[in-house]
Amino acid sequence: xxxxxxxxxxxxxxxxxxxxxxxxxxxxxxxxxxxxxxxxxxxxxxxxxxxxxxxxxxxxxxxxxxxxxxxxxxxxxxxxxxxxxxxxxxxxxxxxxxxxxxxxxxxxxxxxxxxxxxxxxxxxx
Numbered sequence: 490x491x492x493x494x495x496x497x498x499x500x501x502x503x504x505x506x507x508x509x510x511x512x513x514x515x516x517x518x519x520x521x522x523x524x525x526x527x528x529x530x531x532x533x534x535x536x537x538x539x540x541x542x543x544x545x546x547x548x549x550x551x552x553x554x555x556x557x558x559x560x561x562x563x564x565x566x567x568x569x570x571x572x573x574x575x576x577x578x579x580x581x582x583x584x585x586x587x588x589x590x591x592x593x594x595x596x597x598x599x600x601x602x603x604x605x606x607x608x609x610x611x612x613x614x
Contacts, residue, residue, distance in 0.1 A: 545557070567605065
């Protein structure tokens with residue numbers, strides 16, 4: 490489960506959406522589409538057209554996984570900080586009803602503006 494006391498995923502980098510889909514495949518509902526995937530060393534954050542799924546890979550073998558589903562319908566606010574010239578990392582914060590703030594930090598090259606547009610499309614619908 491996401492460490493809701495810390496509320497941060499560190500340095501997510503762009504990952505292959507098809508590989509991300511395989512990680513969450515069993516959780517997807519009919520017609521739910523994986524739009525993009527990001528990961529750090531072991532964990533994943535998968536953006537679908539319905540929700541954000543965080544995958545915390547546990548155990549030494551990586552077979553044990555903890556899935557947390559964050560539906561766009563519960564997003565009450567979000568913010569984006571884009572990368573700069575010297576600070577190439579970017580950040581996104583989302584506030585979920587009944588949960589609070591969750592922060593994602595991305596490495597350079599991640600298009601947080603596109604992610605923000607995607608979230609707006611589904612959260613504001």
